[in-house]
Amino acid sequence: MQDYVMLMVSAALVNNVILARFLGLCSFMGVTTRVDTAIGMGLATTFVITVSSIFDWAVQIYLLEPFGLGYLRTVTFILIIAAAVQFTEMTVRKISPPLFQMLGIYLPLITTNCAVLGVALLVVEGKLGLIASVLFAFSSSLGYSLVMIIFAGLRERLALADVPRLFAGPPIGFITAGLLALAFMGFSGIGAR
Amino acid sequence: MDAPETIMIEGFAHVVAVNGAVAWLEPEVTTSCSSCASSLACGSPGIGTLANRVKARRFSLTNTEDFIVGERIIVGVRENTLVKASITVYALPLVTMLGAGIVAQWAAGRDGITLVASIVGLLLGFGIARLSANHLMARGNMNLSFIRRADEASCSK
Numbered sequence: 001m002q003d004y005v006m007l008m009v010s011a012a013l014v015n016n017v018i019l020a021r022f023l024g025l026c027s028f029m030g031v032t033t034r035v036d037t038a039i040g041m042g043l044a045t046t047f048v049i050t051v052s053s054i055f056d057w058a059v060q061i062y063l064l065e066p067f068g069l070g071y072l073r074t075v076t077f078i079l080i081i082a083a084a085v086q087f088t089e090m091t092v093r094k095i096s097p098p099l100f101q102m103l104g105i106y107l108p109l110i111t112t113n114c115a116v117l118g119v120a121l122l123v124v125e126g127k128l129g130l131i132a133s134v135l136f137a138f139s140s141s142l143g144y145s146l147v148m149i150i151f152a153g154l155r156e157r158l159a160l161a162d163v164p165r166l167f168a169g170p171p172i173g174f175i176t177a178g179l180l181a182l183a184f185m186g187f188s189g190i191g192a193r
Numbered sequence: 194m195d196a197p198e199t200i201m202i203e204g205f206a207h208v209v210a211v212n213g214a215v216a217w218l219e220p221e222v223t224t225s226c227s228s229c230a231s232s233l234a235c236g237s238p239g240i241g242t243l244a245n246r247v248k249a250r251r252f253s254l255t256n257t258e259d260f261i262v263g264e265r266i267i268v269g270v271r272e273n274t275l276v277k278a279s280i281t282v283y284a285l286p287l288v289t290m291l292g293a294g295i296v297a298q299w300a301a302g303r304d305g306i307t308l309v310a311s312i313v314g315l316l317l318g319f320g321i322a323r324l325s326a327n328h329l330m331a332r333g334n335m336n337l338s339f340i341r342r343a344d345e346a347s348c349s350k
Binding site for chain 2: 096
């Protein structure tokens with residue numbers, strides 16, 4: 001049990017997808033102008049990463065490893081992620097067309113989000129069991145969402161701040177992201193023995 | 194004392210058809226995809242073209258403002274609607290999937306059974322999400338509303 005907790009804390013905070021592994025930076029800068037949109041994107045990405053991690057794990061264990069097809073891993077995982085996004089899109093549309101109209105905008109962005117593929121590759125490289133792999137993927141994506149929401153909150157405040165013209169817009173955003181990454185370095189001691 | 198103003202998330206939409214009292218609109222795509230330098234070489238348009246996606250997201254609005262085809266308007270939803278919708282569609286199925294997987298692993302301790310239980314949990318979660326979405330719709334929480342014509346907006350951005 002303690003192992004699972006440490007795995008989750010490590011994936012979400014210590015080795016944060018955005019601030020420690022530098023994955024998903026496009027959506028980190030692009031969809032964080034409002035907290036609500038950041039929550040929407042974060043939840044959508046969490047869903048796709050977690051669901052696709054199950055199928056990535058199954059394909060790796062039952063297909064790629066037994067038949068020595070490890071060199072096809074990246075291509076296969078991209079296919080699984082694209083299929084997971086399409087499946088999610090179709091399901092959301094079926095569940096509720098108005099919700100699809102509202103949330104559908106995030107799904108195409110997730111297909112090309114490198115954080116999704118990055119987590120999938122990390123899951124199989126970890127050589128974990130199914131439930132540990134799923135928890136790792138889930139916590140990684142929770143860490144991604146957490147940073148997105150924190151950064152969106154900071155940017156909402158920055159939009160109201162009197163920033164010098166030279167730093168207005170993306171420059172102050174990048175400086176803030178750097179300070180946030182420094183703050184997250186504080187978690188790096190957790191779990192060290 | 195004035196009532197607190199409802200904060201809306203706004204977006205641009207084009208009127209594509211007017212059918213009596215109902216106007217059909219398509220959202221304006223302002224994602225990074227539309228302006229990306231690599232859009233021609235990108236694989237994602239092959240999965241579902243941008244035009245297809247926009248068409249799939251076509252929605253209707255009561256034509257109270259005499260909209261004309263081709264007009265650009267601003268529509269909005271309440272700020273917390275997006276969060277509620279995201280939780281309904283994504284968080285509910287995820288929780289049931291993880292719950293079913295953890296219970297199966299604890300009970301059986303075999304990866305194959307955990308895999309099947311997780312998929313069953315996911316499908317169950319989609320069923321619950323559907324009921325929850327219907328409930329939100331019945332309460333009118335998901336309705337889009339007309340804010341103003343785009344020409345009237347001060348386009349400072």
